[in-house]
Amino acid sequence: MHSSQGPEFVKGHGTQNDFIILPDPDGELALTDERVQALCDPHRGLGADGVLRVIRAGALEDAPADVPADVWFMDYRNADGSIAEMCGNGVRVFARYLVDAGLAAPGELPVGTRAGVRPVRIHDDGRVTVDMGQAKIFGESTTSASGHSFAGVAVDVGNPHLACVGDVDLAELDLKTAPPHDHHLFPHGVNVEFVRPLEGDHIQMRVHERGVGETRSCGTGTVAATVAALRAAGAETGRRVVHVLGGTVEVEVTATTSTLTGPAVLVARGNLDPTWWQRP
Numbered sequence: 001m002h003s004s005q006g007p008e009f010v011k012g013h014g015t016q017n018d019f020i021i022l023p024d025p026d027g028e029l030a031l032t033d034e035r036v037q038a039l040c041d042p043h044r045g046l047g048a049d050g051v052l053r054v055i056r057a058g059a060l061e062d063a064p065a066d067v068p069a070d071v072w073f074m075d076y077r078n079a080d081g082s083i084a085e086m087c088g089n090g091v092r093v094f095a096r097y098l099v100d101a102g103l104a105a106p107g108e109l110p111v112g113t114r115a116g117v118r119p120v121r122i123h124d125d126g127r128v129t130v131d132m133g134q135a136k137i138f139g140e141s142t143t144s145a146s147g148h149s150f151a152g153v154a155v156d157v158g159n160p161h162l163a164c165v166g167d168v169d170l171a172e173l174d175l176k177t178a179p180p181h182d183h184h185l186f187p188h189g190v191n192v193e194f195v196r197p198l199e200g201d202h203i204q205m206r207v208h209e210r211g212v213g214e215t216r217s218c219g220t221g222t223v224a225a226t227v228a229a230l231r232a233a234g235a236e237t238g239r240r241v242v243h244v245l246g247g248t249v250e251v252e253v254t255a256t257t258s259t260l261t262g263p264a265v266l267v268a269r270g271n272l273d274p275t276w277w278q279r280p
């Protein structure tokens with residue numbers, strides 16, 4: 001799998017939330033924080049919001065016990081090297097890679113994550129649907145951006161979110177720095193979504209991601225945004241079309257689970273330079 005050219009990589013994105021995929025079935029790569037940071041840096045590396053290592057669950061030391069050993073596991077890292085439990089755009093791109101590489105048959109396939117196994121379906125039109133599990137509200141909190149105060153709900157989508165619905169022009173918000181958050185409610189940090197209801201079942205969202213910064217999309221964030229938008233409309237279940245900077249996804253929230261449907265694109269493939277990999 002790893003030639004003298006250095007490790008293989010594939011670059012992909014889901015609604016412009018972009019990832020470097022590293023095939024590493026047996027867990028041979030030393031995926032240090034420094035290597036992830038260098039890979040994700042657009043100037044000294046390839047540039048991406050995160051890294052998706054493709055590894056058998058049985059080869060990963062910290063894989064959850066309920067993920068079978070032979071399942072392909074999405075070992076997700078944020079651009080700063082930190083590990084996150086789940087990535088909704090990443091899991092679609094990951095599934096597309098598995099099928100493209102002949103590691104899984106088209107149709108429905110399981111993907112292991114630190115939030116558990118996520119069933120994924122690849123549609124004939126190229127879109128991908130992920131069963132994201134039940135998104136749970138676990139509190140209320142506040143934040144601010146560009147002089148605006150926001151009230152929001154804390155939502156667990158496998159990873160933590162603060163989703164704030166308001167009637168603010170989202171284009172006005174400066175998200176270059178992380179919006180403040182309550183460290184007691186979110187002891188491990190938080191992804192913050194700003195959500196504006198549009199016509200009908202459409203909503204607009206911008207996001208500041210933990211471990212990355214502002215991204216052009218966040219799949220788990222769109223699920224949290226939908227939960228918050230439904231709640232603001234007095235509902236617990238329903239569907240929203242979520243418009244993010246990088247495109248559009250569809251989210252359905254039921255009494256027992258949630259689904260996320262959107263594109264998954266593979267852009268390029270190659271090998272890392274072995275000298276660069278040794279000294280990124």
Ligand SMILES: N[C@@H](CCC[C@H](N)C(=O)O)C(=O)O
Pocket residue numbers: 017078083084085086087088089090159160191209210211212215217218219220221
């Ligand atoms: N972009 C992802 C979420 C990635 C993880 C997040 N930054 C965290 O630290 O929880 C998505 O599409 O869900």
